[in-house]
Amino acid sequence: MRAVVDIGTNSVRLLIAEGTRPVARDMVITRLGKGVDQNGILGHAGIAATISALRRFQQLTAAHSITPTVVATSAVREAANGARFADLVRQEVGWEVRILSGDEEAAYSFRGAVQAMAGRLPEGPAAVVDIGGGSTEILVGTTGGSLLTGGSVPVGAVRMAERYLTSQPLAIGEREALEAAVKEKLQPLVAKARQANPRSLIAVGGTATTLAAIDLRMAEYDPELVTGYRLSENRLAELYAQLGKLSPEELGRLAGLQPGREDIITAGACILLTVCRLLEFGECAVSDGDLLFGVLSSLG
Numbered sequence: 308m309r310a311v312v313d314i315g316t317n318s319v320r321l322l323i324a325e326g327t328r329p330v331a332r333d334m335v336i337t338r339l340g341k342g343v344d345q346n347g348i349l350g351h352a353g354i355a356a357t358i359s360a361l362r363r364f365q366q367l368t369a370a371h372s373i374t375p376t377v378v379a380t381s382a383v384r385e386a387a388n389g390a391r392f393a394d395l396v397r398q399e400v401g402w403e404v405r406i407l408s409g410d411e412e413a414a415y416s417f418r419g420a421v422q423a424m425a426g427r428l429p430e431g432p433a434a435v436v437d438i439g440g441g442s443t444e445i446l447v448g449t450t451g452g453s454l455l456t457g458g459s460v461p462v463g464a465v466r467m468a469e470r471y472l473t474s475q476p477l478a479i480g481e482r483e484a485l486e487a488a489v490k491e492k493l494q495p496l497v498a499k500a501r502q503a504n505p506r507s508l509i510a511v512g513g514t515a516t517t518l519a520a521i522d523l524r525m526a527e528y529d530p531e532l533v534t535g536y537r538l539s540e541n542r543l544a545e546l547y548a549q550l551g552k553l554s555p556e557e558l559g560r561l562a563g564l565q566p567g568r569e570d571i572i573t574a575g576a577c578i579l580l581t582v583c584r585l586l587e588f589g590e591c592a593v594s595d596g597d598l599l600f601g602v603l604s605s606l607g
Contacts, residue, residue, distance in 0.1 A: 310368050310375035311602045312361070314396075314404065316340030316382040316440025316465050317513060317571065319360040322599040323371055327422075329530075331367060335360035336567035340382030340441050344466045349386045354395070361400045377402045378602055380412050381441030381463060409459025413437065413444035415601030417457070420509045421450050422604060423534050423596020431506035436582045437597060438514040438575055440465035445496050445582065447503040455503040462492045464514050464575035472574060475558070477551040485574060489581045497585040508588040510538070511597035513568065514575030518546055519593040520563030528563075530595035539590040540583045547576040 308330065310323045317338055323331040337356035339349060368375050377396070383389040383406050393404040407415070416437035421428070428450050434457075437444040446457030471485040519536045520528055538546075550558065550573045558569040583591055 308371055308373055309603060309606050310371070310373050311599050312364055312375045312377040312402070313599050313602075314339065314357060314377065314379040314383060316343070316380065316442075316463055317568075318440075319357055319364070320599060321364045321367060321375070322603060323368065323373070324603055327600075327604070330371070333364060333367060335363065336565070338465070338567070340465050342469070343382050343386050343441065344469055347386065348388045349382060349392050354392060358396065358399050361396060361402070365400055365402075375402065376602060376606060377404045378598070379404050379406045380598070381409075381439055381461070384408070385441065385461070409442060409444065412442070412598060413446040413457050413459050414454060415605070416444055416511055416598045417446040417448055417454060417601065418452055418604055419596045419598055419600030419602075420511045420594045421448070421452060422600060423594045424509055424592060425450070427535050427592070428507050428509075432503050433507045433509055434500055434503075434505035434586060435509045435511060436515075436579065436591070438510070438512045438578050439463045440513075440571070442466075443493065443496075443578055443582070445500045447500050447505045456499055458496055458499065460492055460496050462489060462578060464571040464578065467578065468571045468574040472570075475555050475570065475573070476553060477573060482551060485577055486581070489578055490585070493578070493581055493585060497582065501586065505586070508583065508586060508591040509594050510579055510591040511594050514572065514579055515591070515593045516595055517564060517568055517572060518543070518576060518579065521561055522546065523563060525563040528565075533593055534595045536593045537590050538593060540580070540588070543576065543580040543583060543591075547573065547580050550576055
């Protein structure tokens, strides 16, 4: 039995598995990366919430007598006090934290996505987009797992919401500024991905799975129903427009939207819609298999 913990910009997640079969999962929204884009450091509140979540996970992993592999992504990677945070986790929880590079994060996300979608993809290269809180990764490779091209850009749901959105419903000027910035920042990475001529697009990460859950009106999240669910470009545009018109209270009542994502889901939807349009795909397939599963598969 093995376990993986992902310390992300918006949430901390745990996966315990027997082979490739999930045995237990947990997720806590801690917003570790709040303010990193403006201040360059991890804030006290996010650090405290993350340490608390890790202690909760520690009880779960101890019950299975396993020590997890712990990875951290965009927020810890970019923060000036990221290494100090990793030291704090070692002191407080006893776990070593591996801070992933953008390329490593993309590679693990790709591996997890294509494995989860095995047998459900057309022939030819597949593109995987992973929208996180602080960054977006796009990677193209074969469905057998061989990587061809891709990378990471600092365009994430938390980062873009903090930079461009101050109101909900969105003000017209803020919506336009968000869309222009997302398009501009994604274009070089998308151009690189297009050179590999991908035949399909897989979307992973909290934005994609949440949009699928909203579209399915899920009262309780079901990863089996989410994996393989297809969102057309038109439906993504409708969801983005709908989300942008709702108040925080109305967003909080949406089935499928996890508490804590109300202020970032619209920015995330904008990113996914923009990727679909720039890559000229009429739809994307959502996968619950992502970085966690990619790291898990690398453990042998």
